[in-house]
Amino acid sequence: MSKVTMYFKVTCPYCARAEKLLKERGVTDIEKIGIDTNREARAEMIERSGGRTTVPQIFINGTHVGGCDDIHALDAEGKLVPMLTA
Template identity: 45%
Template sequence: MMSIEIYTTRTCPFCIRAKQLLDSKGVAYKDIDVGAEPSLRDAMTRRAKGKRTVPQIFVGSTHVGGCDDLYALERAGKLDPLLKGAA
């Protein structure tokens, strides 16, 4: 299983939806709350190649993007293979 990191804020509805999808898959992920720590948001922005919105989701070294991107992978049948490290 690939390591999963999701940069979030506590009140972001898109963050909540993305975590719900990951929870439904039964995968563990590291939730990095950038709301209270500007240095974490700066690190996220660098890692996400300039994107500042949350969530920003990473599966291993793959930058998935945001909530809509995560759900698009699910609809296309590509999320499960990615989560299993097969993508």
């Protein structure tokens, strides 16, 4: 299984929705990085994601795949599971 990293906020419903989808697709270990109170993590997320400031921001094997809508779109296209199993 691929390494999945997700920047998130505790109160974010989109983060919970993205995590639920990832778990449904077999991801058992998500490196979750909270940005609620961690300015350094927020700055890192913005830099790594090409300037995106919303959460979640998800990376699979170090590749930025976007946020909640983006991974749901990948899943609908049948591209998420192959990325996760690569």
